[in-house]
Amino acid sequence: MADRIELTRISIPLLPSQSQAKRKGAGARTWLVVSKSGKISFEELGKNTVMRRSGITAHDLRVVEPELSYPSAVLRRESAVVVNLEHIKAIVTANEVLVPNPRDPRMASFVYDLESKLSDFGATITSDKAMEQSLTYMPPEASGSNRKASNGESKRMKPKPLPFEFRALEICLESVCKSLESETSTLEEEAYPALDQLSAKTKTKNLKRVRVIKGRLVALTGRVQKVRNEFEHLLDDDTDMAQMYLTDKLATLQTEGLVPEDEIDDAYAFLSGDHINEETSSKCSTIDLKPNVEEVEMLLGAYFVEIEGILSKLSTLQEYVDNTEDYINIVLDDKQNQLLRMGLFISTASFMVTLAVVAIGFLSINIHIDLFDGTYNQWYAAFGGCSVGSVVLYIIVILVFKWLRLFG
Incomplete structure (x- = not known):
């Protein structure tokens, strides 16, 4: 009897450690991390780590969780942009892009675009810096006027590239529009022959087929409308668009001396907030950031026009469905x-x-x-x-x- 009591006392302390171990790994998932320099890696990150690196809240993190269904939205935060459009879910910061569940088959095309285009973006930045240094450097005996002329020519020759966050956001918007365009084209290829066949011969089989197509059309139109409304909301508010200039915010903080100069390219040091105290945070909130929103406005406007085109195609198809229904009702009334x-x-x-x-x-x-x-x-x-x-x-x-x- 004493041995049994002793065994019980020994086994009880083991349970909490096992449960703690399970809880510790429960929140970790695989994330695709694409840095500003073009480095690509797959990392096992927990929720706290992601929130510390991106500077978002737990509620924002739930928006991009694949297991949960949230309406389409582009959330603007102080240090990140949370993208949740259709199946595209990503956290964009000034220095990296975090993508949850990158091995999802629906995310294959999006992940490929991120890996290819952002790696090219990193290589382009490196080459631009090298070119700028080579054009800026002049021999000691060269005159100052020649040096200024060389710098002016280099600026005219090379246009200013988009910031990293806008390049990543463009890939997200492009993937969403491409996916919706593909679904719309597939639906059109199925819908128009089915409607013509129903008009030629009204049968139960054709009616069932058209009913399924109409259900898909209504669902797809609602999804496209939500994405369009989100684009329109962004374009209507200059303040929201200004908050998306994460690189400019980072540069402004460095100029104001709120972030050390050697940490300007270190996303983790800036976004974690470990080195920023309450006084610095209050100063950050008082900074008057008024960047030129023309870049992001042109970017969003281009994809807003594309979404409008997709919605116009769906509206045309909806009108064709309604006309076919009216024709079928006339035929049935005549019968x-x-x-x-x-x-x-x-x-x-x-x-x-x-x-x-x-x-x-x-x-x-x-x-x-x-x-x-x-x-x-x-x-x-x-x-x-x-x-x-x-x-x-x-x-x-x-x-x-x-x-x-x-x-x-």
Whole structure:
């Protein structure tokens, strides 16, 4: 009995450590990290690590979690832009892009674009810096005027590239528009033949097929409309667009002396906030950042026009569906009218036959009348007269219906 108690006392302390170990690895997931220099890596990061590196809150992090479904949104934060558009989920900072669940098949094209284009972007920045240094350097014996002329020519020759966050944001918007455009084209290829086939021949199979297509059309239109509304909301607010200039914010903080100069290219040191105290944070909030929003406005405007084009295609398809439905309703109404006319013909004929049967039955009752004193020829003549009378009366009634325009 004492041994059992001793074993119980030994086994109890092991449980908390096991549960803590499970909780420690529960929040970690694989993230694709693409740095400003073009370096690409897959890292196992926990939620706290991601929030510390990007400077976002737990609520913002839940927006990009693949397991949760949030409406399309582009969240602007002090040190990051959280992108949640369709299946594209990313956290964009001034120095890197974090993409959750990069091995998702739906993210394959987006991940490939990030890896290829941002790595080219890093190489371009490196080459631009080397070229700028080579053009800026002049021999000691060179005059100052020649040096200024060389610098001026280099600036005119090479336009200013987009900041890193805008390049990453452009890839996100491009992937979203490309995905929606592909779905729209696929839907058009299926919808127009199905609608034409339904117009040619109204069958239950064709009606079911069109019903499924219409459901897909309504769902896709709603998704495109949400993305369009988000683009429109961004374009309508210059303050929101100004907050997306993360590189300028970082440069302004360095100019104001809030961030050491040797940490300007270190995303983790800047975004973690470990070296920024409350006084520095208050100074950051008081900085009047008024960058020129023309760059981001042109970027968002271009993809807003593309989304408008996709929405226009869906609207055209919706109108075609509505016109087909109207045509099918007209055809069905005409068929229904034909059935009603046929029912009226049959009802009138049945009524006339019933009158003839009643007349003949009245004449054939077992009572003594002069009509049956002789042979049955007289009865046959009465039967024929009643039948002919009912036919003549039927024709008269039909002519009256047509005169009253009951048959159209």
